[in-house]
Amino acid sequence: MVTRSSFLLSITRIFTWTFLLGLAVVVLYPLLWMVLNGFKENAELFGNPFALPVAWNWENYVDAWNRGVDNYLMTSVLVTITSTVATVFISAWAAFGLTRVNIPFSRTIVTLILGGLMLAPTVALVPLVKLFQSLGLYNTFWALLILYTAFRIPFTTFLIRAYMIDLPREVDEAAEVDGASKATTFWKIILPMCKPIIVSTVILHVLFAWNEYLFAMVFTSGTEMQTLPVGLTSLMSKHGTDYPVVFAGMAIAALPVVLLFFAGQRYFIKGLADGVGK
Template identity: 85%
Template sequence: MVTRLTFAGVIARVFMWTFLLCLAVVVVYPLTWMVLNGFKTNAELFGNPFALPLQWGWENYSAAWNRGVSNYLTTSILVTVTSTIATVFISAWAAYGLARVEIPFSRTWATVILGGLMLAPTVALVPLVKMFQSMGLYNTFWALLILYTAFRIPFTTFLIRAYMIDLPREVDEAAEVDGASRWTAFWRIILPMCRPIIISVIILHILFAWNEYLFAMVFTSGTDVQTLPVGLTSLMSRHGTDYPVVFAGMVIAALPVVVLFFACQRYFVKGLADGIGK
């Protein structure tokens, strides 16, 4: 009986590692192929797309940077950072009110806020375009900031609220006895205790804002306000595209979020596990 269990365990372990290896190849290989093709010429790319570059140089990366990627990168960083700060702060404050403060109709308010998860962005595109044009916000940085913040608040609030609900109530009572205001208790006590979920929602929002394409395409048209996903399409031409330059631009666009995720993955997984599991 022991031998059978051991054999079954070995087989299960082999299947698990085989599956993980195949998954790693599926994920890593396209990224590696994209990076390598950023060092080739068009002739090399079409002649043998799966071979290593004949010469290693940074000309394609420099060309992509000079052809607008630097401006798109600056805009993406600005929009992502500001919308992340606004979304996380508003969502954390809303979650604190829904989870830690006794307010009338708190369940109703929670339902209304979380109901925003059911609203598909594509449904609201036409009225939003009309509204932003009438307000003079169309094709501006503020349009993307408002959209990215508004459409992510329900989901972010849901995660932070789920984490705050199980925090001990004695912490609030002790803060109240010491004379701390609601703002002080939230900022200096509750928020530090929610660090894992805060880091998780920050990473999730950065991934969303950095890669978002629909809003950035519809609500911006000038090169000075376009983000990376939209700006990279301008590197492609109807009369001939220098694909290695396009691949180089894609590598530049992907590098910041890849580094961020690997640097914070421990907190990301812990925060999501604690928040969603509660």
């Protein structure tokens, strides 16, 4: 005999699965549509954009790669990796100092770091352009590295600090008794314990740096330093009628981030849940 509680539980599960499936369709369908349209001809794309390709035209992907996507991809990979390493390392070290070391005015420092979250990048564009031009860093790799690192440190520090706060103090005391320095405690004890939030911050920064458009457009010029978002825009403006090639380039740009997220999704969810929830 079916009880009222079991009936309500079944209804709840049905609605939950329906919602999750609908959400999956909303998220995955645009990606699938983009990838499939990258195999079509231009006339086929406009004639029936929602149908499967009549022939799998891999030449569109090769053409997109040869039109500069390879250079844009390498630039994005280099900027993303270096800025991620710099941001996460500086933020983790700052979070360690603010939570595990007794330093004067720590609360004031935390307030200043969190105040950086309220600084809109667009407000500082003009003075930053003048500054980087005077320093000879405009249209260089270092410009994007410094900007991506500086503007993401407050948010990344906030997340890692929230995770470190509730780590047991006993491990620090045990390390101190064994004669470990603060640096050794950070590298060999605290940092491994923060693996979930570190993975989460890495993924979040990669998503930011990989898709960032404003800084990449303003502080770079020429194909040598353009990242994928800016490069794909120029590809579309130069070859605006060849939309399958544009879709192919967009699919190539999205693939690394999608693979990274699926590889680290377990730690990503755990890190955010433990860090932000504390």
